[in-house]
Structure formats: structure tokens, C-alpha cells
Amino acid sequence: MKMADYTPMWHSLGLDVEAHDGLLRVLGDAYKDIYLSQENRPERMDYFDFVISEIHGLRIQELMEARRDGRRVFGSFCLYVPEELILAADGISVGLCAGADVGTEAAEKVLPRNTCALIKSFFGFKLSALCPYIEACDLVVGETTCDGKTKAYELFNDYKSTFVIEVPHMRTSAGRQLWRSEIERLAAKIEHVSGREITADGLRKGVWIVNEKRRALHRLNALRRSNPVPISGRDALLINQIQFYDDPVRFASKVNALCDELDERVQSGVGVAPADALRVLVSGCPMAAPNWKLPFIIEKNGAVIVGEESCVGERGTRHLVDDDGATVAEILDRVAERYLRTDCAVFTPNPERLDHIAEMVRSYGAVGVVHYALQFCAPYTIEAASVERALGHERIPLLKLETDYSAQDVPQLETRVQAFLEILKR
Amino acid sequence: MKMADYTPMWHSLGLDVEAHDGLLRVLGDAYKDIYLSQENRPERMDYFDFVISEIHGLRIQELMEARRDGRRVFGSFCLYVPEELILAADGISVGLCAGADVGTEAAEKVLPRNTCALIKSFFGFKLSALCPYIEACDLVVGETTCDGKTKAYELFNDYKSTFVIEVPHMRTSAGRQLWRSEIERLAAKIEHVSGREITADGLRKGVWIVNEKRRALHRLNALRRSNPVPISGRDALLINQIQFYDDPVRFASKVNALCDELDERVQSGVGVAPADALRVLVSGCPMAAPNWKLPFIIEKNGAVIVGEESCVGERGTRHLVDDDGATVAEILDRVAERYLRTDCAVFTPNPERLDHIAEMVRSYGAVGVVHYALQFCAPYTIEAASVERALGHERIPLLKLETDYSAQDVPQLETRVQAFLEILKR
Secondary structure: OOOOOOHHHHHHOOOOHHHHHHHHHHHHHHHHHHHHOOOOOOHHHHHHHHHHHOOOOHHHHHHHHHHHOOOOEEEEOOOOOOHHHHHHOOOEEEEOOOOOOOOHHHHHHHOOOOOOHHHHHHHHHHHOOOOHHHHHOOEEEEEOOOHHHHHHHHHHOOOOOEEEEOOOOOOOHHHHHHHHHHHHHHHHHHHHHHOOOOOHHHHHHHHHHHHHHHHHHHHHHHHOOOOOOOOOHHHHHHHHHHOOOOOHHHHHHHHHHHHHHHHHHHHOOOOOOOOOOOEEEEEEOOOOOOOOHHHHHHHHOOOEEEEEEOOOOHHHHOOOOOOOOOOHHHHHHHHHHHHHOOOOOOOOOOHHHHHHHHHHHHHOOOOEEEEEEEOOOHHHHHHHHHHHHHHHHOOOOEEEEEEOOOOOOHHHHHHHHHHHHHHHHO | OOOOOOHHHHHHOOOOHHHHHHHHHHHHHHHHHHHHOOOOOOHHHHHHHHHHHOOOOHHHHHHHHHHHOOOOEEEEOOOOOOHHHHHHOOOEEEEOOOOOOOOHHHHHHHOOOOOOHHHHHHHHHHHOOOOHHHHHOOEEEEEOOOHHHHHHHHHHOOOOOEEEEOOOOOOOHHHHHHHHHHHHHHHHHHHHHHOOOOOHHHHHHHHHHHHHHHHHHHHHHHHOOOOOOOOOHHHHHHHHHHOOOOOHHHHHHHHHHHHHHHHHHHHOOOOOOOOOOOEEEEEEOOOOOOOOHHHHHHHHOOOEEEEEEOOOOHHHHOOOOOOOOOOHHHHHHHHHHHHHOOOOOOOOOOHHHHHHHHHHHHHOOOOEEEEEEEOOOHHHHHHHHHHHHHHHHOOOOEEEEEEOOOOOOHHHHHHHHHHHHHHHHO
């Protein structure tokens, strides 16, 4: 499906083009197996297939053209970095490569082996010069969510200019004030890097664009409540992943176009899985593209994923920014407030997340939850005990998994998933 | 050396007395090997030997008596919890058990296996009812330093009432404000639990007591700059560990009495190690009592530890609280300011710590640094790369170690330490 020869662009970005070609081949093969092999997919997934096929090509070309036009590109690894501020300065927000077992050996020369796969991955991508997003962005914005990222950004800054904002870990009034002032500090940095002032009009536009994107994803999620479910969990995850790369306005319109098709499917009772398929909720750590390992295992064993309680999923999109702010300060207040509601496990205590998981189980008609944690991710692996207890009280079956990006544990994961699905069938 | 039968007290605290007897036997044997076997120890170490022999006995009895007199006991695992505030309310601050491989199996039923030994240890001590300090305290004060502790406190709260304060991870002005308001929130909690108002006079007294304790430790540290060094690193570590358990006024006077003896030793050129012994600095994670594994390995192989860049060491004691505050608010300002200077690896960036390590190497005349990190401790294991680079610039040899509380890796650690000492000899 590749449209053009991007080799000169990749060279100019300093990529290791040969290794990069190899990476694209491997990912293309995986995509064929995991995505294109699905039966009865919605037709309008073709747009998202196209985006993936061009994710290191056409989209990077767009970013480079935007930069030539004077726009700035801001990369991040976390949804605590508000896209609204970036859009307000006419910038472009992109997620950076962090979802594949790439450059791990190089990363482990800098980072401890006992670091989660996501962090090793972003470091590995940079050290092995395989992520055009990292190379194409003007600034990386980091955050003090978990210890691993907080400390890794310090080292990452040696390779790529990284600006870190502090995310508090408690939702006290002092924590809210800290966060509000960090939002302000980030806004000033974005203004500085982009040479553009962030105005109330710009922010309003940013809020509107990102809210529209979220509303489109809400619509998609609502359709997954139907039985039979009109779209696979894999595809829904893919769309959630693509939101971090694609142009937000185009993305929202394409999600809405897909939802029109899914509407028809729901009305005519067409699903990607039979009506008696086991409906599973996945909860836990974010799955950055192309991390499709666990969803593929779950769905190829006959279950269907109806929701993702994840940063790359409903945790990341459910709250809108209130659009009633008039001044810059008022709008920043609302942006700050909205982001602090994101119930990441780095917060303590974090009862909102436990409530949300149970609520999602009910609203999506799930019969069980697979808790997915990256190995060495303290926040999610420890909070798993609280999830277990909360779901236990509601008699909702739970499978707790810890994994990484390698393929080594796939057979073992598959055995555990199969056993869990057997329990759910009873 | 045991003076009394504490069994009834231990029973009343709900300890597993039989297992506790076994623990004390094991620790007593280890103490004999590691401490009492040392040659030419300062005589006034006898006080500290006595404290250790009574650490679960007489000291606990003192705490229980204080509680009967209406005083309250506050337990913590981190030196971001200001003892000054506790003393201001006539309370007692104690460190909680976290330094031994105890109850690990029980802890791993609640916490992920990939959790650092310190966290598993405090959980294990509680779950197996082996720490009289945890049982004797009225409130545990936790802090959001690292992810592991932050999230573990949530679960720990099910077993023991735990109040958590937020430690910021950046020293921005917003971070300082957050911390200042957390100090205020903690003060209010201490007032509530102890039923006593925290006054300026009380705070002044608290500041004075803790500063005196720190000054005594500064004096001890200064004496270790001499060659031959008058006291072993093991003994200095022990004293640093005991500061978290003993009455602070008594402790300071005993440290000063020991320093009088060390003064004489220095004047007459008496050391615990020959003048040509390799002088080593240990830097990294805190070593909570009875974690003496690595210092013992280093010193029994002929080197002498001249300083600890550690929370249980100079990182924890080097800064005093400015005593020029008049009002409660002013004194709390100074307390907050002082604690935020503690250069724990959870901060980003954390150049102060790198400077401090190099400065300690120079001022203690060390010829190399052993960087000690607990396995799975992201802040210290990742910051080790920055330490390596900073020391590399100054051509200071470094040995980076990751370990836990088990004895399994002792032979391997010993081999690595021996090889490092060989390099230092060249």
C-alpha cells in the first residue's frame, strides 16, 4: 500500500533506514496477521489501515511540511500533556514510538533491565534511530507520572530536548494548584518554542478540536455496547492508538464516518463476533501502537473485547474539557481540571479508577476483566490488588496478567487467557 | 544482654511471639558476626550494642510507657517525614521495620514480586506480626516519594492507619508551595492525633532537638575524615540506623560521648583499619536496620567505608533547619525548606546529589564509590547512570550494584567487590 519513496525523508531525519525498512516489514506482517485476517470487518476500517500503512511515511511528510510552514511539533508519551495547548499555538501533538520491542539491547545499556517495556521501547527507538516521530518533533514533553519515566526523561534529554512537567500524585487542593501552575509553565514553553502566543481564541479552538475527537470516540464506544458487537476490540484499540498520530480533525471525521457504518450494523444486527461471544473488558496499562499482543490473544480465542479501561482507551478520552471559559486563565483552569480527572494509577488514592472499571463492566455488558500490566510498572501492578478486591466485591471475574513486549510469553499468556475464558463460559 | 522478659508486652502488641523469638535469635547471631567480631572497636559503641540488643525490648517498653502518659507515637519509612513536627506535639517519631528479609512470602501475596526489598520488608513485617514498632505506633505517616511506596501505602492502610503526604518531584516554586502546604496538613494531622497544639515554642524545641542530633552526626562524620579512620563504616551505619529508633536527646549525647573517644583516637593516631586501607564511599538507597549486608562485605574484604551518601547517612542529616523562625508559620517555612533540600533520587533533575557524591569523595578522602541500589528501585537504579557519568568526568572509580535483602547473591557481590578493590589498589 506504500505510495511513495520516503527513503530520502527518513535519511534526512537521521533514521537507520536499513533497520527501519526491516522494522516496517515485521510490523506489516504482524498487521496482516492480527488485523487484515479479521473476518467481517467494517469497511471503513480501510482508512485506519491506510493510516497505519503510512504511519512512518505520509504522516511524517505532513509533519515536515507543517514545520516548513512554521508550525512546531510536540511529542509526548503520556496523555497528561494537553493537546489543547499545543493546538492553541497552531502546533501539532504526536505520540512517540513506545509500543514495540525495538532497540531493547541498546536501551538496557542506559536503563536498568528492570524497567517497563514502554520506557525501554521509547529509549530503544531513539538510540537505534527508528522513530521518525521522535526525530521530527521540535520538543519532547515529559511528565513526572511514574518513577521510571520521570528518571528516564533526565537521561533522554541527552539525546533529544525534553521538557518535563510535574504531575501531582494526590488530588488535594495543593496538588491541583501545582498542576494548574504546571499547565501555565507548559503553555509558556509552547509559546516560546512555537513563537506564537496562546490566546483565548486559540485555546477555544484547541478545546473544541480535542473535544470533538473525544466525542467521536465516545460514539464509537457507545456502539460497542451493542450485542453483537459491531467492531472488534483490536480495531477499537487501533483507532485509539491512531488518535495520537493522526490530524485530530481528520481523525474525528473518519471515526464518525466509521460510526455511521457501525450504526447501520447495529440496526441490522451485524457483528464481528457472534452474539454469544464472551465480552471482555481490558483494564490497565496503556497499549501504545503497535502493541497488539494481548488483544490478539484474547480475540483469537473467541472472546471479544468491548472496552479498554486504559490511557489508550476510555480512561484517556472519557472526560471533556468544559468549554465555558472566556479568558486564557479560565480556559487553562478547565484544561487543568479535566486532565487531573484522568485516573491513572500513579494517583493515590485512586478510587475513581476502581469505580470506572466496574461501571464499564456494567455498561459494556462485559462478563470478565483482563487486567493488563507491564512488568516492572509499580503503579499498575500494585493497584491490581485494589482492582482485584473491588471486582471481587461485585463478583466480577478477573484475570491479572503481567507482560512485556516480547513474544516469549505468548504461549503462556494464551494458556492463561484460555483458562480464564473457560471459567467465564460456566 | 537481655534485661527483662518482654514476652507479655509482645503478646499484648499482637506479635507472633514464637516467630519473633526466632527472628531475634537470627539477628543476634548476625550482629555477633558483623559487629561484635570487629577488632579495636571504640569502647563507647557499647551503648549502641545495648540499644540494638534492646531494640525490640526496652525501647518498645519506653514507647508504651510514653503512650500511657498520653504521648503519641508516629511511625514512618522515610526521612521526608519531619520529626520536628512530631516532637512539637510531644510525640515520638520512630522508623518502622524495613531492613530484613522477613515475611517476604506473605508480602508477595499482596505486592508484586518485582517490588523492592524495603517495601516488601515493611509489608512482610506487618503481615507476619514481627515489628513491635508498627504495632506500637498510633499512626503511620507515608509519603509519595517512589511509586512503590506510594501505592503500597494504599494497601498498607488496610492493616494499619496510614496518613500520606505528597512529596513533589521537582523543585519548582509550585513544588515548594505544594510541599509547604503538605507540611501544614501533616502538622494538623499530628495535632489531631496527639490532641496537642503545635506552638512556636514546641516547634523551636523540636528544631533544636533534631538539629542537635544532626550536629552530633556531623561531628561523627568529620572524625571519619581522619586517617587512619577511627570507626568502621559498619558502626557509623549502625549509628545512623539507630537515630530512627532511639530517643533523640539521649542519642545525640551518646553520639557526642562516642565522638569524644574518637577525638582521642584521632589525636593518638588509633584507627579501626590501617592507614593504607582502601577508603570507600557508599552511595545510593537507604540501608534500614538490620541491612548490613553490603557494608560487611566491603569491610571484611579489607576496605573501610568512610561515608554513606544515603538517607541513612549524610543525605539525611547534612542540612539543618534554620532556627531563626519566630512564628509557627515561619518555622514551618524553614522546616519545609530544609526537607526539600534532601536530594533523593525521586527528584528530577537531581544534580545536587551528583555534586554531593563527588564532594564527599573529596572530603572523606575516598578512592572509590560503591553505588548501592535495591533491585526494582527505579529512582536509584536509573539515576545510577547519571552518577556513573558524573564520577567518570572526575575519574572517580565506581562499582554499581543492585541487590536485595536475601543472602543468595552474597558470593556474587563479594566477587564483584573484591574485583573492584583490586582495581582501587592499582
